[in-house]
Amino acid sequence: GAVVSQHPSWVICKSGTSVKIECRSLDFQATTMFWYRQFPKQSLMLMATSNEGSKATYEQGVEKDKFLINHASLTLSTLTVTSAHPEDSSFYICSVGVGSTEAFFGQGTRLTVV
Amino acid sequence: AQRVTQPEKLLSVFKGAPVELKCNYSYSGSPELFWYVQYSRQRLQLLLRHISRESIKGFTADLNKGETSFHLKKPFAQEEDSAMYYCALRGYGGATNKLIFGTGTLLAVQP
Numbered sequence: 001g002a003v004v005s006q007h008p009s010w011v012i013c014k015s016g017t018s019v020k021i022e023c024r025s026l027d028f029q030a031t032t033m034f035w036y037r038q039f040p041k042q043s044l045m046l047m048a049t050s051n052e053g054s055k056a057t058y059e060q061g062v063e064k065d066k067f068l069i070n071h072a073s074l075t076l077s078t079l080t081v082t083s084a085h086p087e088d089s090s091f092y093i094c095s096v097g098v099g100s101t102e103a104f105f106g107q108g109t110r111l112t113v114v
Numbered sequence: 115a116q117r118v119t120q121p122e123k124l125l126s127v128f129k130g131a132p133v134e135l136k137c138n139y140s141y142s143g144s145p146e147l148f149w150y151v152q153y154s155r156q157r158l159q160l161l162l163r164h165i166s167r168e169s170i171k172g173f174t175a176d177l178n179k180g181e182t183s184f185h186l187k188k189p190f191a192q193e194e195d196s197a198m199y200y201c202a203l204r205g206y207g208g209a210t211n212k213l214i215f216g217t218g219t220l221l222a223v224q225p
Contacts (some may be wrong), residue, residue, distance in 0.1 A: 034212055041123075043200065043217040044158075093158070093215075103213055105158040 002028035002096045006106035013084055015112055021079045021109045023050075023094030029074035030096040034103070035067075038091040050077040050094075084113040116141050118203050120216035127191050128224050133218045135186040137175075137201030145203045147177055147184040148213070152198040161186075161199070165176070191223045 003026040013019050023033055031052045036044040048069055049057040056069035066088075068080040081088055095110045117140040127133055139145060148163040162170045164184060166176040175186045184201060201216040 036215075044215045046212055046214065049212055095158075097212075102160050102163070107157045 001102065002026075002030070002104040004094065004096050004104050004106040006092075006094055006109050008109060009107060010110040011112070013111070015085055015113055016083055018080055018082045019084055019094055019111060021081070021094075021111070023077045023079070023106055025075045025096045028096060028104075030077075031074060032097060033071060033077040034095045034097070035069065035077075035079050036093045036095065038093060038108070040091075044093060047079075052077075084111070089113045095111065099112045116145075116203060116205060116214045118214055118216035120199075120201055120219050120221045123217070124220045124222065126224060127221045129193055130190050133186075133188045133191045133195070133221065133223075135199050135201075135221065137186065137216060138186045139182050139184065139203050141182075141203060141205060143205055145205050147175070148202040148204070149173070149184075149186050150200045150202055150215075152200070154197070158200070172204055191221075192221045193200050193225055196221055196223045199213075 007022045011019055021070045027111045030091045033050040037047050038044045046059050047062045050069045050071040052071045052074055066082055071077040089112050091108050091110050095103045095105045097103050119138045121136055144175045147164040150158050152158045173188045175184050177184050198218050198220050200218045202213040204213050
C-alpha cells in the first residue's frame with residue numbers, strides 16, 4: 001500500500017492568518033489526492049479532489065478561495081487555509097487512491113484557530 | 115444523491131457477544147462499498163470491501179442490493195475491536211475514486 005504523511009500533525013494559528021498543510025505520498029506517485037475535513041465526533045466530509053498539474057475539483061459548498069489546493073508534483077499536495085477563523089478549526093485529512101480499490105490516509109492535521 | 119447512513123453513533127457490547135454495525139446506502143448505480151476502521155490515535159485504514167468477499171479480523175460484510183445495506187458483522191467481539199467504524203461508498207465510472215463516508219459508529223467492547 002501507499003504511505004501517506006501529513007505535516008504538520010497539529011497547528012495553532014491566529015485568526016486572520018493563513019496555514020499550509022502538506023500531504024505527501026512517500027512511496028507512490030499520486031495523480032490524484034483527496035482532502036477531507038472531520039469535525040469532532042462526525043464523519044469525514046470530502047472537501048476537494050487534488051489533481052496533479054491542474055486545478056482542484058471542489059465539492060459543493062466548499063469555498064475554493066478559502067481552501068487553496070496545489071498539487072505541483074506526483075508526491076505532494078498542499079491545502080492552504082486562508083484568512084483562518086475559529087470556525088475553520090477542524091481535523092483535516094488527506095488520502096491517496098491506489099488503483100481503483102483502496103484509499104490510504106494520512107494521519108491528519110489538527111488545526112486550531114484562536 | 116449518494117449517501118451513506120450509519121444509524122448508530124455508539125454500539126456497546128460485551129466481549130464474546132455478536133456484533134452488527136449497520137450501514138445503508140443510497141446510490142443510483144452500482145457502488146463499491148467499504149468498511150474503514152480507526153483505532154484510537156491511529157489513522158483511518160481499510161478493513162474490508164465488498165468486492166473481495168473476504169473476512170478480516172473475523173469481520174464480514176455482505177452487500178444486499180435489495181435492502182441497499184452493507185452491514186458489518188462479527189460473531190464474537192474482542193476488546194481490541196473497540197474503534198470507530200466508517201462505512202464508505204464509491205461510485206463506478208467516475209474519473210476519480212473519491213469516497214463518501216457515513217457518520218461512523220463507535221464500537222466499545224466491554225471486558
